Ligand code: ADP
């Protein structure tokens with residue numbers, strides 16, 4: 001099966017079963033959905049509904065037990081582990097709730113690290129590119145500090161800069177505002193919305209944040225590993241429904 005046109009992401013009957021010690025546990029029951037380039041998708045649902053599992057499949061961090069997972073025209077379900085990890089480094093950027101910056105590297109070095117792995121930019125250009133990305137996120141002045149010297153809001157901006165290091169077409173974020181105060185959360189969501197609007201980035205973001213639904217263009221609700229609602233939203237609509 002070929003990937004079609006403008007779909008940034010396509011799942012076809014994607015299942016995830018965790019083997020576990022006792023009964024195998026089905027975290028995703030044959031999900032089928034298509035996300036177009038330039039969509040800003042909020043994935044919502046109760047704890048344990050499968051949101052992180054879905055994100056892990058899209059990031060190639062974990063594999064579907066059955067079904068198809070296409071991201072950027074690539075069939076993740078057919079890739080070897082080695083192919084997946086090489087693909088992941090350049091095709092998707094991932095942002096987590098707890099920033100996950102490497103404490104022993106400076107801010108600039110953290111952003112350069114994915115470039116060092118993927119070798120898409122010549123070594124001599126990587127620091128400049130990192131500084132540009134940090135500038136876009138409003139934290140260029142923090143470049144030579146270590147992460148521990150930064151506030152949570154600043155660390156998450158650095159994590160977004162790092163996620164964008166290899167110019168991925170898709171940004172995946174798992175509760176990225178979960179550890180931010182409301183002002184920093186709103187600023188981060190504005191950044192995501194700007195990247196979507198100005199650069200055609202596709203964003204899939206797991207969130208509990210009411211404010212996030214103002215920015216997202218689509219809201220997918222999971223319940224017990226199934227999609228129970230899939231709504232294209234405008235800001236006012238999403239807010240009213242939240
Ligand atoms: P959410 O992010 O929506 O809170 P998750 O995707 O993390 O949900 O988890 C969905 C379900 O799968 C939960 O019931 C969780 O306990 C289970 N689960 C997640 N990861 C594993 C794992 N590695 N092994 C076994 N069960 C898991």
Ligand code: MG
Pocket residue numbers: 051052053
């Ligand atoms: Mg989760």
